[in-house]
Amino acid sequence: xxxxxxxxxxxxxxxxxxxxxxxxxxxxxxxxxxxxxxxxxxxxxxxxxxxxxxxxxxxxxxxxxxxxxxxxxxxxxxxxxxxxxxxxxxxxxxxxxxxxxxxxxxxxxxxxxxxxxxxxxxxxxxxxxxxxxxxxxxxxxxxxxxxxxxxxxxxxxxxxxxxxxxxxxxxxxxxxxxxxxxxxxxxxxxxxxxxxxxxxxxxxxxxxxxxxxxxxxxxxxxxxxxxxxxxxxxxxxxxxxxxxxxxxxxxxxxxxxxxxxxxxxxxxxxxxxxxxxxxxxxxx
Ligand code: GPP
Ligand code: MG
Numbered sequence: 001x002x003x004x005x006x007x008x009x010x011x012x013x014x015x016x017x018x019x020x021x022x023x024x025x026x027x028x029x030x031x032x033x034x035x036x037x038x039x040x041x042x043x044x045x046x047x048x049x050x051x052x053x054x055x056x057x058x059x060x061x062x063x064x065x066x067x068x069x070x071x072x073x074x075x076x077x078x079x080x081x082x083x084x085x086x087x088x089x090x091x092x093x094x095x096x097x098x099x100x101x102x103x104x105x106x107x108x109x110x111x112x113x114x115x116x117x118x119x120x121x122x123x124x125x126x127x128x129x130x131x132x133x134x135x136x137x138x139x140x141x142x143x144x145x146x147x148x149x150x151x152x153x154x155x156x157x158x159x160x161x162x163x164x165x166x167x168x169x170x171x172x173x174x175x176x177x178x179x180x181x182x183x184x185x186x187x188x189x190x191x192x193x194x195x196x197x198x199x200x201x202x203x204x205x206x207x208x209x210x211x212x213x214x215x216x217x218x219x220x221x222x223x224x225x226x227x228x229x230x231x232x233x234x235x236x237x238x239x240x241x242x243x244x245x246x247x248x249x250x251x252x253x254x255x256x257x258x259x260x261x262x263x264x265x266x267x268x269x270x271x272x273x274x275x276x277x278x279x280x281x282x283x284x
Contacts, residue, residue: 022121029257033070040100043165045072045248062256077103083280084160085188087111091159096148097166101128118146162190168216172227180231183283195221206268237280245276
C-alpha cells in the first residue's frame with residue numbers, strides 16, 4: 001500500500017540511507033530465525049537460554065541454537081505486548097517501524113484486532129504483507145510504506161501503538177508528537193529500545209559501533225522522558241531489561257548466525273553505558 005499523504009515518504013538523505021539498508025538486508029540472523037515459524041523479527045531477545053543447546057550434537061546444533069534465539073526474540077515481542085493494556089477485537093493498533101511484521105502478527109493473534117504497520121522500507125512492506133496473506137490475516141494486518149513521523153492515519157484512531165527498536169532512527173520530539181496525535185485519549189504507547197546512559201554513556205566506543213553498524217543514532221535515556229512529557233505521554237511502566245537481554249547476546253555470539261556486532265552490545269551493556277529499556281506511557 002502506498003502513502004495516503006502527498007509528502008514524500010523519504011524526506012532526507014539520512015532516511016534514504018536507512019531505507020536502503022533495510023531494502024537490501026537479507027541477513028540469516030533474521031531470515032533463518034523467521035523461517036522456523038513464519039514470525040520474522042527485527043529486534044533482540046530476552047530471558048535465559050537453555051545452556052544445553054550449546055552441547056547439542058552436530059549437525060542439529062546450529063538449528064537448535066537458532067531455534068533458541070528465536071524463542072527469546074518472540075518472548076521479547078510477547079513481553080512488549082503484555083504492556084499494551086486491555087485490547088479488544090474492535091481496537092486498532094499501530095506498529096511503528098514494523099520491519100518484516102513479526103510483532104504485528106503476534107498482536108493480531110493475541111487481540112484479534114486490526115493492526116497497521118508502517119516502515120520506510122518498501123521491501124519490508126512487501127515481505128510483511130506477503131506473510132499476512134499467507135496466514136490469511138491480510139484483511140486485519142496491513143503494512144504500509146509510510147513514514148512513522150507522518151503516518152497519515154486519522155487523529156485519535158489508535159488504541160495502542162508501539163516501537164519495537166525503531167526509535168533510534170528518528171527525532172523523539174517529532175515522533176512522540178505524531179504518536180500523541182494518533183493515540184486515543186487514554187491510549188497506550190509501548191517502547192522497547194536501547195538507550196545510552198546520560199552520565200557514563202556518552203559516545204562510548206561500543207555505543208558508537210552499534211550506531212555505525214545500523215546507521216542509527218542511539219538516544220540518551222533522558223531524551224525519551226523529556227520527549228514523552230513534552231507530548232502528553234505519561235509513563236506508567238519503565239522496566240530495565242538490560243540483565244534480561246544479556247543472555248541472548250551471549251548465545252548469539254556463539255551462534256552460527258553471529259554478525260560481528262555481538263561484542264559491542266555485550267561490552268556496552270556490561271560497562272553500563274547502554275540500557276535495554278521498556279517504557280509504557282499513556283496519552284493524557
Ligand atoms: C535491528 O534488529 C534493530 C535495530 C537496527 C535497532 C538498533 C537497536 C538497538 C537496541 C540499538 P535486527 O534484528 O534487524 O538486527 P540484526 O540483524 O542484528 O539481528
Ligand atoms: Mg535480528
